[in-house]
Amino acid sequence: MIKAGLDTQVFPDSSLYIIGLPIGNAADITLRALWALSLADVIAAEDTRETKKILERFSISVPTVSVREHNEVAQSHMIIERLQKGERVMLVTDAGTPAVSDPGSRVVRAVMQAGFRVIPIPGASAVVTALSAAGLEPGGFHFVGFVAPQSKARREALQQLGALKEAFVLYEAPHRVKDLLCDLAECLTPQRRIVIAREITKKFETFTTLAAAEVKQWANGHEARGEYVILVDAEPEQSEIELTAKDRAWLLALAQQMPLSKAAAIGAKITELKRDYLYHWLMQQKGAKSD
Numbered sequence: 170m171i172k173a174g175l176d177t178q179v180f181p182d183s184s185l186y187i188i189g190l191p192i193g194n195a196a197d198i199t200l201r202a203l204w205a206l207s208l209a210d211v212i213a214a215e216d217t218r219e220t221k222k223i224l225e226r227f228s229i230s231v232p233t234v235s236v237r238e239h240n241e242v243a244q245s246h247m248i249i250e251r252l253q254k255g256e257r258v259m260l261v262t263d264a265g266t267p268a269v270s271d272p273g274s275r276v277v278r279a280v281m282q283a284g285f286r287v288i289p290i291p292g293a294s295a296v297v298t299a300l301s302a303a304g305l306e307p308g309g310f311h312f313v314g315f316v317a318p319q320s321k322a323r324r325e326a327l328q329q330l331g332a333l334k335e336a337f338v339l340y341e342a343p344h345r346v347k348d349l350l351c352d353l354a355e356c357l358t359p360q361r362r363i364v365i366a367r368e369i370t371k372k373f374e375t376f377t378t379l380a381a382a383e384v385k386q387w388a389n390g391h392e393a394r395g396e397y398v399i400l401v402d403a404e405p406e407q408s409e410i411e412l413t414a415k416d417r418a419w420l421l422a423l424a425q426q427m428p429l430s431k432a433a434a435i436g437a438k439i440t441e442l443k444r445d446y447l448y449h450w451l452m453q454q455k456g457a458k459s460d
Contacts, residue, residue, distance in 0.1 A: 178204060180288075182256070182257060183252045183285055183286070184258075184285065184287070185276070185277070185285060185288070186205050186209070186288050187267050187268065188202050188205060188259050188260065188267070189266040189290060190223060190265065190293065191293050193368065193370035193374075199290070199292055201290055203227055203229070205259060206224065207229050207231070210231075210251065210257050211233070211234055211259070212232070212233045212258075213234055213259065213261070214233045214234070214236065214261050215236065215237055215263050215267075216235075216237075219263045221233060236273075238272045241273075241275045244276070246279075248276060248280060249285070252280065264293070265292075265293055269294060269296070269314070270315055296398065298369050298370065299364075302366070303402075304364070305364070306403040308335065310337060311333060312337070313326075313338060316330075316339060324352050327352050327353050328356050330401070331353070335404075336401060336402050337400075338399070338400050338401075339398070339399040339401070340397065340398060341397045346399075347388045350388040351388055353401070354381050354382070358404065358441050358442075359381050359416075359442075360380050360381065360382065360413070360442065361401065361402065361404060362380065363378070363384055363400065363402070364376060364400040364402070365377045365379070365387075366398040367395050367396070367397050367398075368396070369396075371395070382416075416440060420447065421451075423435060423436070429448060429451045429452060
């Protein structure tokens with residue numbers, strides 16, 4: 170049997186454990202998480218029904234209590250009382266890591282302020298998992314999670330995010346993802362790269378890469394299912410931008426009907442790319458054709 174260092178693990182009493190659970194594939198749970206859960210005196214869960222499913226899968230029998238967004242402050246007192254008795258309390262959400270776009274941060278703060286230890290048991294995280302397979306430009310990123318669902322507030326938030334040069338990551342539910350993507354497309358330069366990850370780690374996992382100019386059409390024809398992670402790549406330098414096949418086609422057709430400088434000027438207004446960049450690109454195409 171593989172021990173994996175479990176015999177060296179220590180799980181102190183009077184501590185709150187933050188347990189990362191799988192985001193879709195139950196096999197992604199860690200050995201340390203399973204051991205910690207089995208040693209818990211109580212498990213504070215976002216949805217006890219969902220948590221009991223994974224506990225039953227691994228034959229773990231531990232009492233659960235509900236700690237949700239709407240009762241998080243009140244339940245913090247209950248958790249602190251249990252810690253005062255020397256108990257081990259595990260905090261979990263339905264999927265992923267607590268306090269990352271999910272309830273938990275208020276509990277963690279209250280427990281820390283009360284002088285008790287908070288111990289993270291790392292596990293799955295949708296943002297990190299999506300980033301690893303999205304191929305974004307190297308460098309930092311801005312994690313946003315869910316934006317406001319109301320139309321006006323959502324557009325205002327996306328406009329501010331669209332002005333960022335660095336990459337950023339959004340979460341969205343299936344019933345709102347179309348509206349989010351359509352609004353997002355209007356806040357980005359047409360060539361900015363977007364990766365749409367769906368059903369990560371599950372059977373129908375997909376990663377779709379699009380330019381911002383293509384997103385609205387994709388969203389209107391897409392049947393939304395499952396949870397989404399939307400990754401917007403860093404704003405590229407003009408020299409790194411690649412025109413879409415559609416843009417290349419109409420720009421070349423336009424350049425056949427008028428001077429290249431005028432075609433580049435019109436193209437700049439439509440694509441929001443720099444006129445000089447488009448002019449040099451058209452010159453390159455003309456030279457290649459002459460050769």
